[in-house]
Amino acid sequence: MNASQPSRSDAVEVRDLVVRYGAATALDSVSLRVAPGEMVALVGPNGAGKSTLVNTLTGILTPASGSVVVRARIAQVPEGRQMFGDLTVDDNLRLGAWQLRGRGKSRRKQRDTSWVYELLPDLVRVRDRKAGGLSGGQQQMVAVGRALMSRPEVLVIDELSLGLAPLIVADLAEHLTELNREQGTAVVLIEQNARLALDLCSRAYVLEAGRIAAEGDSADLAASPDIARAYLGEAQGLPSPPDAQGAPGPDAPGPDDRATADPVPTPGTVKTGRGNQDTAVQAARATTREAK
Amino acid sequence: MSDFLVYLITGLGTGCGIALIGSGLVLVHRVTRVVNFAQGTFAVVGGLTAISLLDTGLPHGLAEVLGVAVAAVVGLLFGMIAIGRRGTSPQAALMVTLGLGILAYAVEVMLWGDQGRSSEGLSGAVTVFGARIQTHYLLIIGVTMAVFAAMAALFGRTDAGKALSACSSNPYAARVVGISVTRMGLIAFAVGGALGGLAGVLLAPMNSVAFDSDVALIINGFAAAVVGSMHHIGRTLAGALFLGVAEAMVAGYGSATYQTVVALGLVLALMIGQAARTHSVVAEAG
Numbered sequence: 001m002n003a004s005q006p007s008r009s010d011a012v013e014v015r016d017l018v019v020r021y022g023a024a025t026a027l028d029s030v031s032l033r034v035a036p037g038e039m040v041a042l043v044g045p046n047g048a049g050k051s052t053l054v055n056t057l058t059g060i061l062t063p064a065s066g067s068v069v070v071r072a073r074i075a076q077v078p079e080g081r082q083m084f085g086d087l088t089v090d091d092n093l094r095l096g097a098w099q100l101r102g103r104g105k106s107r108r109k110q111r112d113t114s115w116v117y118e119l120l121p122d123l124v125r126v127r128d129r130k131a132g133g134l135s136g137g138q139q140q141m142v143a144v145g146r147a148l149m150s151r152p153e154v155l156v157i158d159e160l161s162l163g164l165a166p167l168i169v170a171d172l173a174e175h176l177t178e179l180n181r182e183q184g185t186a187v188v189l190i191e192q193n194a195r196l197a198l199d200l201c202s203r204a205y206v207l208e209a210g211r212i213a214a215e216g217d218s219a220d221l222a223a224s225p226d227i228a229r230a231y232l233g234e235a236q237g238l239p240s241p242p243d244a245q246g247a248p249g250p251d252a253p254g255p256d257d258r259a260t261a262d263p264v265p266t267p268g269t270v271k272t273g274r275g276n277q278d279t280a281v282q283a284a285r286a287t288t289r290e291a292k
Numbered sequence: 293m294s295d296f297l298v299y300l301i302t303g304l305g306t307g308c309g310i311a312l313i314g315s316g317l318v319l320v321h322r323v324t325r326v327v328n329f330a331q332g333t334f335a336v337v338g339g340l341t342a343i344s345l346l347d348t349g350l351p352h353g354l355a356e357v358l359g360v361a362v363a364a365v366v367g368l369l370f371g372m373i374a375i376g377r378r379g380t381s382p383q384a385a386l387m388v389t390l391g392l393g394i395l396a397y398a399v400e401v402m403l404w405g406d407q408g409r410s411s412e413g414l415s416g417a418v419t420v421f422g423a424r425i426q427t428h429y430l431l432i433i434g435v436t437m438a439v440f441a442a443m444a445a446l447f448g449r450t451d452a453g454k455a456l457s458a459c460s461s462n463p464y465a466a467r468v469v470g471i472s473v474t475r476m477g478l479i480a481f482a483v484g485g486a487l488g489g490l491a492g493v494l495l496a497p498m499n500s501v502a503f504d505s506d507v508a509l510i511i512n513g514f515a516a517a518v519v520g521s522m523h524h525i526g527r528t529l530a531g532a533l534f535l536g537v538a539e540a541m542v543a544g545y546g547s548a549t550y551q552t553v554v555a556l557g558l559v560l561a562l563m564i565g566q567a568a569r570t571h572s573v574v575a576e577a578g
Contacts, residue, residue: 094454098451
């Protein structure tokens with residue numbers, strides 16, 4: 001495992017980061033790295049400091065000590081989607097490019113939203129609607145599109161699945177892997193739904209009470225009994241029959257490529273329990289609350 | 293008929309002054325969510341500065357422009373005090389602007405005394421349908437229309453305008469996409485100061501300007517801005533013009549004593565009617 005060996009080519013490098021809110025320590029000597037083009041998950045319970053870490057990466061919060069080096073353009077999909085509710089979808093997207101300071105022709109190109117609609121075609125229908133009136137899934141797409149408008153090399157997503165229906169989460173996840181594959185955009189995915197995050201990303205960090213409790217390849221983490229017990233549910237770890245993994249049910253758009261990448265833990269670590277054929281979709285269903 | 297025309301144009305002129313105050317309120321609120329009760333102060337400062345400069349022999353035009361510039365600087369200063377500290381709530385900032393407005397009384401009395409002053413406006417008059425109308429009113433109306441057209445274009449068409457609106461729509465998201473919310477708020481305060489100063493400079497030849505002239509201005513301007521829900525430029529203008537004309541008509545055909553009361557009563561009735569209509573639509577939809 002080379003997760004803890006930083007290199008100068010890393011897009012994001014965090015060392016011994018400490019962040020405080022007044023007297024409370026939100027992050028306590030956290031170290032983390034993201035290589036270019038990599039998908040990294042950051043999982044952990046509520047209040048572990050995940051959003052604090054994100055806001056420090058993007059410069060909204062300032063660290064008390066430690067270092068944050070960002071060697072790439074970074075954009076954030078904030079928790080709760082954070083629409084400009086009384087502006088249109090297209091205006092929301094254009095404001096994503098606010099920091100790009102082109103002049104004349106290059107400026108017009110920077111503010112051109114058409115490529116985002118190609119990537120997220122569901123947004124075409126609603127481009128002139130007020131963002132505040134959209135469904136949760138549509139808003140999450142706008143939030144992703146808005147972040148993409150700044151042409152990031154690293155996309156930080158704070159809670160992709162929160163409050164969204166499982167099918168919509170699966171669809172969004174599909175778009176993310178596509179984006180990562182085709183444009184080489186690195187993704188840092190912050191998730192309470194650990195199963196979803198470990199399925200999507202190749203490497204993961206587990207944050208607990210402001211400290212990194214575990215890190216490594218997603219497959220190894222998913223196979224670890226401690227992690228499985230704490231984050232993937234008691235029953236997790238039972239080797240699923242292969243057909244159950246590939247067949248999530250008639251209502252789910254086939255997330256086959258992810259499902260086959262599902263880590264199948266060794267039988268030795270298995271806890272007893274009800275049979276569990278989690279796919280990303282079903283995991284999402286179990287832990288998300290429906291919105292709107 | 294000619295009386296009516298005179299009252300109408302005078303009313304529109306006054307209404308334009310109210311509209312400029314109201315537009316400043318809307319602009320600042322749209323960016324910072326702060327109701328800036330010092331908006332009338334900017335008009336007083338702008339007006340009195342221009343009058344003093346004219347007294348020293350500065351030509352028309354230059355004196356007025358400098359008056360507006362000074363009001364803009366005061367606006368920026370007030371903005372720095374009211375919202376410069378990160379994390380100040382809009383409600384707290386509102387109280388700060390109220391306090392600054394009262395503090396400004398003292399400074400204004402020290403600089404200009406407590407008597408009202410007036411300046412000479414654009415001289416001359418034109419005769420339309422037998423009514424003599426002072427050219428200055430036409431100037432006020434023209435300038436105000438230009439300002440509102442510019443504001444509508446700013447918010448409706450430009451990215452800078454969208455970014456300004458984004459600051460109040462969702463301040464956190466604005467920071468996420470890299471918009472400096474505080475800087476945008478300060479710009480809004482400075483432009484709000486200029487708009488207030490413009491109102492003061494334009495109204496100075498019609499009414500004398502004293503340190504406490506801001507009260508009448510802010511009451512009317514606030515009423516107009518509320519008609520526009522503190523957000524809509526066009527509706528604020530409509531509300532202000534309605535107020536101005538209503539006041540002129542009441543003063544012309546009735547008594548000037550009641551002009552403000554009657555006009556504000558009409559706006560109140562209008563707003564209650566508006567709210568009732570919205571409510572019934574909501575009830576039907578539900």
